[in-house]
Amino acid sequence: MGCSQNDYLIFLFDITLDPRREAGKDLEDDVVIIYNRVPKTASTSFTNIAYDLCGKNHYHVLHINTTKNNPVMSLQDQVRFVKNVTEWREMKPAFYHGHVSFLDFTKFGVKKKPIYINVIRDPIERLVSYYYFLRFGDDYRPGLRRRKQGDKKTFDECVSAGGSDCAPEKLWLQIPFFCGHYSECWNVGSQWALEQAKYNLVNEYMLVGVTEELEDFVMMLEAALPRFFKGATELYKTGKKSHLRKTSEKKPPTKESIAKLQQSTIWKMENDFYEFALEQFQFVRAHAVREKDGELYLLAQNFFYEKIYPKN
Template sequence: MMPPKFQLLALVLFALAMLFIENQIRKLEESRAKLERTMARFELREVEQRQNRDTVRESPVLSESDDLLIIYNRVPKTGSTSFTNIAYDLCAKNRYHVLHINTTKNNPVMSLQDQVRFVRNVTSWKEMKPGFYHGHVAYLDFSKFSVRAKPIYINVVRDPIERLVSYYYFLRFGDDYRPGLRRRKQGDKKTFDECVASGGSDCAPEKLWLQIPFFCGHSSECWNVGSHWALEQAKYNLVNEYLLVGVTEELEDFIMMLEAALPRFFRGATDLYRTGKKSHLRKTSEKKPPTKESISKLQQSDVWKMENEFYEFALEQFQFVRAHGVRERDGELFVLTQNFFYEKIYPKVN
């Protein structure tokens, strides 16, 4: 028999030995688990890389963000040049293409064959994706041509009388964008008020009929002056087919909201508009505000009432969208961050 003190020492040593062995076993198990996780991640990465290589080899498609298309079918004299220059200034930095749609004699209506050509070009021209297309073209419904992905439409509208006055003087005096270019009505010194008083054709109420048909589209009824069907169709398209429609008077807010919604294209646009020289590039020369009498005479026409109804409809929709996406703090507007999240996700993942 061993003396009691040696027995106690032996038990202590045995216990220490067991603890040491258990600790080593635990470390080995942790190392094995770590190694298994590392191998699993490596295998997963290998599978993903192999799938990516196979995908590229089988179907060289663009990523979702690079497949985006924006069409800005700009209405004349609504501040479209100022906004378009923002897109040109950002395209290299944000890696997208800008293309101007130049139609013969600035005709906003395309022939049927040109509609087909345009839709095919825009949707299949991979080298020009992502792309920002702009031009004085009426809305074109891509869904009629059985394409898989429709472009994102945006636009800007303006008070109809202010737009007409700006266009009237633009045809006679041009602007500060290309001051040397001779305009169609150059040399005509008659003011807008004089034109209204004499019943001239360039200031007739029918000349107000432009924003409605641009949003209505390529149907013949869209271009029938005073068509109530065209007005309702323009409203429908504005709400259902356009991502955002701004107003000239609040162009900065329009740009800020686009930057928040589509940073792939418009990252940096708000600062560029506020500080860049091109943001206020184009201003109509020699423009004189109309008198109350001229405005009142135009406002008596049914065409003005319809165009103004459409403008106010667009303004209300824009202010509604802005109210749900923008807040004011210390006199400055800021865009709200993401205000939704996901929960109760099933089935549960271990």
């Protein structure tokens, strides 16, 4: 049985921390994963897997709900969050998820950092999905009224008219989410932000997948972190929730609209970051997964220990 997302509401920054630590506690029980999910990258589909597995695999799932979905925390909230994540013993092991930009825990003097994971998407496909999501919602909560509901203008019509909701500046999202809580990260078109995002992806994230190859991402997480993701691959393939959320009334953009967006420097930078992430993911996958007869399977352990001294 999974953990319902509606079981209870926890005010994340108002908890009472227990300073005591259980003697002999398993190291795996002290693990914290943070999934700072980028909007419209299949994040709800993936998070539903975590909710379905948390009861069976004995861990906690916590949604980081920020005011007005602001991905940047105040300094005082950063301190509270770091303290919660590292010291909230009753909630470990834990899987945190929310639309929050990367936060460097080392700045706050912690000894053990959380494990970061994420998923990104082709930047134009992500923007198109978000554009229609704001107008028509999705099949996850079909009755919920969205911010742009009633606006029937297609994405192509928006691009043709030079509308703000489809402007190249709206592509600038995945880079700042990985760049973090620095002011330069949110300066649209910043080359420094792009390089910092790449640095963080390689050095601070255990694994970053892509929406287009989500099953491979799930499979690799199950192999690397079975404490959390045992059973995830089968659930992804057969579960009702894993493919649940689909944006309604979405129309693919024309080649002309795509070409117009691709002329912008912002698209080139976001696409550069996406292709960098895709190459890294495919590199990691090539050393972990093989395909046979149309089925993927994980490679067995291919290292061992020898010449162990002193001999008993």
